[in-house]
Amino acid sequence: MPEAPLLKPEDGSPVQEHRRRWVSPLLRRILLVNALPPALLAAALLYLDQYQNGLMAAEVEAMRNQARIYAGAIAEAAVRVQDDRAVLVPEQARPLLRRLVEPSPNTQARLFDTAGLVVADSRVREGVGGAVVTEPLPAPASRGALSSSLSGAYEWMLNLVPNRSANPVVLDTTPDAQSFDWQPDLGPERQAELRLALEGGVTPYIRRTPDGRLLVSVAEPARRGAQAVGIVLLTREAREVDERLFEIRASVLGLFCLALVLTVAVSLYLARTIATPILQLAGAAAEMRQGKGRTGSVPSALLERRDEIGVLARDLQAAARALWARIDANERFAADVAHELKNPLTSVRSAIETLRRVEDKAQQHRLLSIIANDAVRMDRLIGDISDSSRVDAELSRSIAEPVDIGPILAVLVELHNTTRKPRDPEMILEAPDKLVAMGVEDRVVQVIRNLLGNAISFSPEEGHVWLRARETATEVELTVEDEGPGIPDARLEGIFDRFYSERPSGERFGQHSGLGLSISRQIIEGLRGRISAENRRDAEGKVLGARFVVRLPRG
Template identity: 55%
Template sequence: EQARIYAGALAETAVQDNNGQQTINPDLAQPLLYSLTEPTPSAQALIYGPDGELIANSRVHPGAGGAIVTEPLAPPPPTGLFSRVVGFVYDHLLGSVAGREDESDLIGSGAGQQQPDTLGWQPDARTVLQMTGSSAGASFQEAPPFVRRDSQGVLLITVAEPIAHGQQIVGTVLLTREASEVDAAVLAIRISILILFALALALTVIVSFYLSRTIARPLSRLAAAAERMREGRAGAQTLPKPITTRNDEIGTLARTLEGTSQALWSRMDAIEKFAADVAHEIKNPLSSIRSAVETLTRVEDPARASRLLAIVTQDVGRLDRLITDISDSSRLDSELSRSRYEIVDMARVLATLTEIHDATRKEGSPFMELEAPAAGLLVRGSEVRLVQVLRNLIGNAISFSPPNAKIWLRGKETGGMIELAVEDEGPGIPDGKLDSIFDRFYSERPQNEQFGSHSGLGLSISRQIVEAHQGRISAENRRDEAGHVIGARFVIRVPKAGG
């Protein structure tokens, strides 16, 4: 655009009629060209005639002692240390790149041209004619600019614009200027990119350090704790408190791992206690059998020998019953974990148990009354195991009830829970034993019942089943208005299905 303005001004001012031929007057063109380029010290303008002859140069001024050639001053160096360092590195790299470029490679100028490396480069007549198409009989075609760098790496741009007066091309103006503002803009962009890269790198380092402190290190400590658990070198408390108190996913994982560890150690303690209890319970009938057998070898009285054999038979039956209940109790948890729970209507179960009792009731046995809705007591669980719990509680109630007494089966919904109760009119539960009766091998039987007919695992198994259904089982005494014990009550609470 600047070259087009120059060409227009020269066509209007510096063209004269020379014997009917329009030509450029050098005396008019030189000062005008100087005036046009004076506001832009980094620019140089050259005027060529149609034959490629140089007519005027904006850097050459006539003087008393001859022509004076002017050169632009170098721009002042950057004042800031950072700017000077970046500018030096940028110029050095740019100069190295420019020095390595092929001299015949002109951006937008066509191949085969020698690349100029100074601002004062003057093309020959052939180059000018090729750039402008201003040779005789040729029409002007806009030529692409020369884009090059000098030996210092400064970007130079040269454009050609014809000087047309009327319909006649009388010359060409060739404008060359330093595009330092382009380099400055590119440098500013690259500095901005460099700063952003440095900030991104610093942010990445900070985030990596933060993540290593908040994620990687706690996870390593969790892994070390798990390794200690695997090797058996840690107890139930294996994780540092700062990790378990975190309010994030790692804290949740740590608390879950700690809960798993505590459950594992609790299970190991329970297995150890169970093994000790089993050994103790099995040892009693075995001791009785051994004593009876040893005595039998020395007894000659057939009546006493018969009684000893009866004792051995009873102890063997007791041992068989004990082993059966122990086996059932030991595999109960695994069976419940593999069982597929279904919706069970406990109202229907209570009604069925009542009907079975009424149909099989013997003379003198307790009567059974049902107080429950006809349907709607829905729970999710194993019907077989829930029936086992109720039959066990009903069996205990029958054992402790006096002749022709009553047993109540009650069922209702309360607070999102299904509550089932078995009540009797027996002697109740001894004070201080309301929780102990659910312990393994605990036995509190009626005086008229034969010793060894129960293993003491019934209520313990019932509690295992109820707790596997996310419920609770408890025992309490029924009392009259005067506070006297009039029976026992066992209460089962399990979550309502869908509640």
């Protein structure tokens, strides 16, 4: 699949396109995450079911007590006894009922006889000339423009809140719910319910009128002794319930608006401190991809931050530098490979050209021997180069596991001592039987074999090579020591360079490619370990041989 270009000719880079957006996706997510909890809390508080039920229950209980008082007063003062029966006297009940209701301007009381007929109504009185006048309920106090706007917004939000009320009384919100004016003659269903009041009262009737008023009605029987003489129906506009709920919900909405403003401010701050730096890092990555900013294109302000963004910026800068270092190393490696291959190829070409002109059989045989040796040398060199190139890729795919290298060391030492020639160096092992380190077994064995082979090649005849191993607090330490001439002090680090080769004087040229120690360091550092070289010295400072130290993480 072809890779998408980083820059669009008509629109600019994706980073610049992202910056031109009014609201970034990250800012939208931050706003959503920050605003959702207070919104859910505000929505939950808007229900206020328990509080509303408590207010309604208190209102109903107060009206029941008031209706009982009215019923008791009427039963005592507006009833006459005739033939041992208590009879309701309407002429006495009407003025008494109006006087009882006078302290409660938002209340209407109606008195029914036992047959369900209206006997008295606190809102109906005789006017001039005997005309019947019906007094309306006082209108609710008018609110200001701001309160009206808040009330409108409040009602709109209430319509959005699902109704999950669990009121102990029935709330009738149908459009044809009885208006208070208020109540014309009750229908058959209500009359039947009122007649139930003669046996002890009915369920309170709570309704919402089309103009938004909340009305509560209760019925209580008026009794003279054990005989029911009538029914008192008390209806009141529960303004305080609505007003208290409105005040609390307005407070909740006000707090939510304040929380929303703070949430937006915090979200903008987070977006400025998170989204903008991320865009800057994306721009720096884009410049690195285009080959710019070789010395580092991450803004210094991001590198100085002490939070996660600063960690990301420093890691990106370190990754970029490591990438450029790897590119430079590959360039040097390619140049070194070309140089190392050029020498044997030049030798082969010269030998072939000379071979064409020489007719002496001995010289021809010698030239053919040179060509063969150079071919073997190039084959060995190419193999080592291939192995060095595979090490990084293989270690990046491999996972370090606990490796018990104690048996491995014992096998290598026993194999050498069993197969060595009479005058070859003897190998001595000083290590515990169990020694666990983190690594890749095949590559660890390769490093040990390289170091042992190197030590054997530099050791004198009938000399000794020591292989020691021990555990420290966090590492496993391997030491390979020989009795050879040692390493020049100036080359203690240089011997790990690619193609560096400093062989014993008697060894034939071309037997080693100079990549063994370089590959060993490459493997050990890939396993998060360390390898170093030093000289063994006696008390007077004389060099006794070389020492290579390998440290791997403890398993």
